Amino acid sequence: MNDWKRKWIMMFSPEQTTIGFVGVGVMGASMATHLHHAGYEVHLYTRTKAKAKPLLEKGMHWADSPSELAKQCQCIVTIVGYPRDVEEIYLGENGLLHHASPGCVLIDMTTSSPLLAKRIYKAAAERGMHALDAPVSGGDVGARNAALSIMVGGDAEVFQRAEPILRLMGSNIIRQGEAGAGQHTKMVNQIAIASNMIGVCEALVYAKSAGLDPASVLNSIETGAAGSWSLQHLAPRIIAGRFEPGFFVKHFIKDMGIALQSAEDMAIRLPGLELARKLYGELADAGFEDEGTHALYKLWEMNK
Incomplete structure (x- = not known):
C-alpha cells in the first residue's frame, strides 16, 4: 500500500x-x-x-x-x-x-x-x-x-x-x-425475505392446525433444507406471541415498493413480491404497521 x-x-x-x-x-x-x-x-x-x-x-x-x-x-x-x-x-x-x-x-x-x-x-x-x-x-x-x-x-x-x-x-x-449497487443488493435481500416470510407464517399455521407443537416442529426443520434467518430468529417470536419490531412493517412496505418500482424500470415482473406487498398492505390497514415484519402471521390469526 x-x-x-x-x-x-x-x-x-x-x-x-x-x-x-x-x-x-x-x-x-x-x-x-x-x-x-x-x-x-x-x-x-x-x-x-x-x-x-x-x-x-x-x-x-x-x-x-x-x-x-x-x-x-x-x-x-x-x-x-x-x-x-x-x-x-x-x-x-x-x-x-x-x-x-x-x-x-x-x-x-x-x-x-x-x-x-x-x-x-x-x-x-x-x-x-x-x-x-x-x-x-x-x-x-x-x-x-x-x-x-x-x-x-x-x-x-x-x-x-x-x-x-x-x-x-x-x-x-x-x-x-x-453508486446505487448497495441499494440494488438490498432490494434483492428484501425480495428474498418477502416470500420467505409468507412461507414461515404458513408453515406455523399448518403446524398449529395439525395439532403439532410449533416449537418442536421448529426444532426439526430449522437446520434442514427449510432453514432460513427468518425461520431461526423470527419464528420463535411468532410462537411466543412477541411481535415487537426488529424491523417495522411500514418500512418493509416501503422497501417492497422501491423494489417493485425498480423491477418495473427493468421490465421484469415479480409476482411473489407483488403478493407479499398486498398481504403486508392488509396487515398495515388492520393497524399493525408499527409491529415487526413477522406480525404477518396475524393475518392468518384474524382470518380463522
Whole structure:
C-alpha cells in the first residue's frame, strides 16, 4: 500500500475523526453505540431529541440540525425511515451536502432508492465529498451484536477508507459496485425475505392446525433444507406471541415498493413480491404497521 492511501485510511482513526450519526431508532441507537465504544466522538441528530437521551447520557453529543452536525464531522452515517427523509437530510436547504466540508465521507445506511443514491453520490462529488450507499440487513439483533450484513455501493477507495468504521457495526461487509449497487443488493435481500416470510407464517399455521407443537416442529426443520434467518430468529417470536419490531412493517412496505418500482424500470415482473406487498398492505390497514415484519402471521390469526 502506498503512503497516500495509508494516510487516507488512517485519517478515520478515533483520535482524528468525529463521526456524525443521523437516526437513532431500533437499529441506529445500537450502531451509534458501537462507534462510541470504539472511541469515536459521536455527534447525533434526530427529529425527536428525547430518542437520543440514552445515548447523550453515555457521552455522545447533540446537534440541533443536520447542518450543525455536518460542520463538525469528517464522516457522517445516516439511517432514517424513507427515501423522502434521505433526500431532505442530504439535499434539503439545511442538508448535509450544503454544510459538510470537502473530503467528508457520507454513508447512507437507510434502505432507499438506487436512483436517489446515485443523485447523492453525484451531488457529493460535485462538492468534493464522498458518498456511499450502504444499507443493512439483520434487524435489531444484528445491530445490537454488530453483526449486520452491509451492502455497499460507491468508489472502491472510499469504501476502503470507510470499511474499518463499517466493521464496528457489521460482520458481513461487501462492496457490490458503483453508486446505487448497495441499494440494488438490498432490494434483492428484501425480495428474498418477502416470500420467505409468507412461507414461515404458513408453515406455523399448518403446524398449529395439525395439532403439532410449533416449537418442536421448529426444532426439526430449522437446520434442514427449510432453514432460513427468518425461520431461526423470527419464528420463535411468532410462537411466543412477541411481535415487537426488529424491523417495522411500514418500512418493509416501503422497501417492497422501491423494489417493485425498480423491477418495473427493468421490465421484469415479480409476482411473489407483488403478493407479499398486498398481504403486508392488509396487515398495515388492520393497524399493525408499527409491529415487526413477522406480525404477518396475524393475518392468518384474524382470518380463522
